[in-house]
Amino acid sequence: xxxxxxELQHSKIYGAENRGIPLIVLHGLFGMADNWGSFGRxxxxxxxxxxxxxxxxxxxxxxxxxxxxxxxxxxxDYITSIGADSVFLLGHSLGGKVAMQFAIDHPEKVEKxxxxxxxPKAYPPxxxxxxxxxxxxxxxxxDNRKDVQTKLQxxxxxxxxxxxxxxxxxxxxxxxxxxxxxxxILHRKYTEFITVGIKDGVFSGPTLFLAGxxxxxxxxxxxxxxxAQFPNAGFKTIPNAGHWVQAENPAVFDAFVAxxxxx
Numbered sequence: 001x002x003x004x005x006x007e008l009q010h011s012k013i014y015g016a017e018n019r020g021i022p023l024i025v026l027h028g029l030f031g032m033a034d035n036w037g038s039f040g041r042x043x044x045x046x047x048x049x050x051x052x053x054x055x056x057x058x059x060x061x062x063x064x065x066x067x068x069x070x071x072x073x074x075x076x077d078y079i080t081s082i083g084a085d086s087v088f089l090l091g092h093s094l095g096g097k098v099a100m101q102f103a104i105d106h107p108e109k110v111e112k113x114x115x116x117x118x119x120p121k122a123y124p125p126x127x128x129x130x131x132x133x134x135x136x137x138x139x140x141x142x143d144n145r146k147d148v149q150t151k152l153q154x155x156x157x158x159x160x161x162x163x164x165x166x167x168x169x170x171x172x173x174x175x176x177x178x179x180x181x182x183x184x185i186l187h188r189k190y191t192e193f194i195t196v197g198i199k200d201g202v203f204s205g206p207t208l209f210l211a212g213x214x215x216x217x218x219x220x221x222x223x224x225x226x227x228a229q230f231p232n233a234g235f236k237t238i239p240n241a242g243h244w245v246q247a248e249n250p251a252v253f254d255a256f257v258a259x260x261x262x263x
Contacts, residue, residue: 001092002024005186006077007060007061007076008078008081009052009054009061009074009077009078010033010053010058010059010061011033011050011051011052011053011059012033012037012040012050012051012232013044013048013049013050013051014040014043014044014048014049014051015043015044015046015047015048015049016048016221017048017190017253017259019046019047019048019089020048021047021049021084021086021087021088021111022047022048022049022050022082022087022088023043023047023048023049023050023087023089023090023261024049024050024052024075024078024079024087024088024089024090024117025039025040025049025050025051025052025090025091025092025095025117026052026054026075026089026090026091026094026095026096026098026099026149027051027052027053027058027092027095027096027195028092028093028094028096028118029052029055029093029094029127029186030057030164030168030181030186031058031092031094031095031164032053032057032058032059032092032166032167032168033051033052033053033058033059034051034058034167034179034221035167035247036040036051036246036257038050038250039051039125039246039253039261040141040237040249042254043254043257043258044110047088047261049145050078050079050082050087051130052078052174054071054094054095054132055070055071055074055097056075056181056183056185056186057180057182057183058180058181058185061181061194062182062185063182064187066185066186066190066192066193067117067178067189067192067193068097068098068101068192068193068196068198070103071098071193072098072102072105072106074183075098075102076102076106076109079109080082080083080232084109085109086108086109086110086111087109087110087111088110088111088112088261089102089103089110089112089113089114090113090114090115090116090257091114091115091116091118091242092116092117092118092244092245092246093116093117093217094117094118094193094194096115096116096117096118097118097120097198097243098187099115100113100118100198100203100229100230101117101118101198101199102260103203103205103207103230104198104199104202104229105201105238107204107205108197108201108207109206110203111201111205111206112205112206112207112260112261113205113206113207113208113230114135114196114207114208114210114257114260114261115207115208115209115210116210116245116246116253117211117212117217117224117243117244117245118217118218119209119217119218119219119222119225120197120225120226120230121197121222121225122195122197123194123195123199123217124195124196125195127190127193127194129155129156129263130156131187133151133154133155133156133165134150134157134165134179134183135183135187136151136154137151138153138218139169139176139179140176140178140180141176141178142177143177144177145169145177148164148166148169148177149166152165152166155168160165160244162216164244167201168180168181180253198229201244202228202229202231203229203230203233204230204231205232206232206260206263207230207232207233207234207236208235208236208256208257208260209230209233209234209235209236210236210237210238210245210256210257211235211236211237211238211245212238212240212241212242212243212244212245212248212255213237213238213239213240214240214242215241215242216247217243223235225246230242232261236256238252238253238256239252241253
């Protein structure tokens with residue numbers, strides 16, 4: 001489905017409108033808003049939280065275009081649609097790249113920026129095993145989620161990754177199984193949104209980078225380049241967490257986010 005009519009990203013909203021500056025959350029590759037449900041319910045008690053599905057993910061529209069630039073435009077369209085002058089912006093992994101570029105391109109729209117386990121640098125391809133596994137699954141011919149799991153286990157060893165991917169399995173109108181994400185486009189356009197860094201520019205607003213203790217996505221030596229583009233950035237490490245920092249240690253993650261937003 002094309003996005004020529006500027007279709008808006010699908011969102012799940014927690015909290016009432018009269019709770020000040022809204023908090024917008026962007027998930028990572030193969031993720032979706034549902035992955036952040038507990039976070040949304042928690043922060044929705046004091047703020048209005050918008051959990052967005054990136055294009056070609058979750059329940060958002062599918063499009064042949066897939067780049068950081070078009071996702072930045074998607075986010076601008078969404079913020080305009082809710083009538084917000086500015087937002088708190090939180091992005092994880094791929095969503096963090098979108099959030100960083102958005103803050104640089106539209107600094108007047110971002111009150112505070114939170115980036116979870118990603119740096120503004122270019123990354124080498126590192127999802128080949130997942131794409132190989134997903135491509136091996138003839139999803140329309142699978143009878144149930146267990147069959148999909150069994151097939152994925154032929155290619156992937158990490159139970160956490162397998163369960164994360166299985167959350168994208170759903171029953172279509174024709175009663176066959178399908179993926180929530182647009183696998184073909186994500187695979188074909190991978191180098192246009194993963195193996196690229198954030199474009200030149202500076203966001204000088206308050207920024208927090210949260211790194212997983214067991215993750216290698218943000219390295220100590222990355223702080224120099226991060227501060228060059230985000231000079232008002234602080235850094236925190238989530239103990240006992242890998243790349244999925246918000247899921248692997250939610251108590252500490254939520255505490256760091258709450259403290260930063262309340263400053």
